[in-house]
Amino acid sequence: MIIWVIAGLLGLATGLRIGWALVNKQSLVSAAMILALGSLGLVAALNWEPLTLLIDTLVRWPNVSTMLSQVALIACAAGSCVMITSAASERKPATIRRIAVIQYGIATLIAALTMVAFFTSPQQPEMAPEEFLRRNLGPGAMTVSWLLPLLYVMLALTLVVWAGVRHSNRTRRGRALFVFTIGVVLMVLASAFFLLRAVGTTDFIGVGAAATLLGCAMLVVASGSLLPSVEDWFGARHELRIIQPLLDELSRRHPNVGIGVRPRGPLLFRVAEQMSMISDALYLEATRALGGEDAAASTDDEHPDSPDVEPDEQALRIAEWINAGRENPGDAADATFPGPHWLRQPPSYSDREWILAIADQYRTLENKVSVASS
Known part of the structure; x- marks a missing residue:
């Protein structure tokens, strides 16, 4: 045996x-x-x-x-x-x-x-x-x-x-x-x-x-x-739980972002796909808040570096802006947009880590709102 x-x-x-x-x-x-x-x-x-x-x-x-x-x-x-x-x-x-x-x-x-x-x-x-x-x-x-x-x-x-x-x-x-x-x-x-x-x-x-x-x-x-496969599976499941609230909110605002995405496949690939959807939706939100101006160009030209704050505070500002758009959509939410340079990840963060940081802050805000409303 x-x-x-x-x-x-x-x-x-x-x-x-x-x-x-x-x-x-x-x-x-x-x-x-x-x-x-x-x-x-x-x-x-x-x-x-x-x-x-x-x-x-x-x-x-x-x-x-x-x-x-x-x-x-x-x-x-x-x-x-x-x-x-x-x-x-x-x-x-x-x-x-x-x-x-x-x-x-x-x-x-x-x-x-x-x-x-x-x-x-x-x-x-x-x-x-x-x-x-x-x-x-x-x-x-x-x-x-x-x-x-x-x-x-x-x-x-x-x-x-x-x-x-x-x-x-x-x-x-x-x-x-x-x-x-x-x-x-x-x-x-x-x-x-x-x-x-x-x-x-x-x-x-x-x-x-x-x-x-x-x-x-x-x-x-x-x-x-x-061991790598086991850790990858548990890590991917954890990351899916973190990004799910942010993904749901941005997918509601921009349903076209998810067109053509395969809903099944290796778990790591699904996480990467969903993070890519969040990144695209954040870019669209920033473009709308700038009145149609290219967010990437604004970030590169006007503010070449990320803001001089802690990464957690920077991610929190982005999460608060997204959360404001859920509660007060339209111009009221656009007024809370901190600026395109805030979307740039800190030097010590990769693209994946930066999306996770924003999603984690948004998930925390959503939980606080749910507790307060109940």
Whole structure:
């Protein structure tokens, strides 16, 4: 059951990455992330004994699913390494692609040697993956089919850990990368324990404990991969609640702004669309308050900078102007227009943050009016 939970989380993370890649332009980083997560999910699924037995029976070669797990782990290490090196590199795109091809080539060679070593070795009786590892990891059974993949996985994932720690930060993506890196650290430890057992230099940890550590690593990697999507969803829902009152009021005044807008789609895109509608409606309101004069031109020519007040106070003035137009539409509301330069976002704010600030102030004003009227 736990194996399928881990495999399901990794499959969900892979599906989200595939969906994101389909919606956006396909990139080398996205493809590498899909390969890494999908391969790791395959490793988890292949450790389910009924599936292991089914694959071995179909291929008619005992324990072949264990070899496929090795190949999938190699693919996971290669995808993770390409993903982190491509995302962190400042080289030209053509150079990054060449480096990625070299990395994939090395991984393919090691996977091919692993498969050749497995199929040229004497067949063994059918057994569970953990039992197969216990019998074949040791000084008397050390072969290229174990040593090469373990060395490659450990070295490749060590590079991923180094780059992941270096580029982790407090941003949403940085936090997710940090959690992902913790999972990779656990994978490196599990690979190191398997490698030490393969050369017969430690009895400190058994195969079962190392496999459990690898399962924990898969769970942490899946959590790190899903974290941005979860945070984006909750963040988008919160932003929708903030901008909804302002959007409703401006849409009532300018219904044509929403023509042609798709009501469904990814939540982040819906938030961006609705913020764009608010921005357009604010421009139309300012133009009407100026008597048809171009608000953008007035802002650029007469007042090149935003007013010298705190951002919260500036957003509050805009919100009060919109609120006045709801209570006293027409010339009375236009008289409260603070000026086109007040619509310019402060230097420290992005367009999105500025719309959110205005919407938050308007929502607060609306709540106060509702409380006062009741």
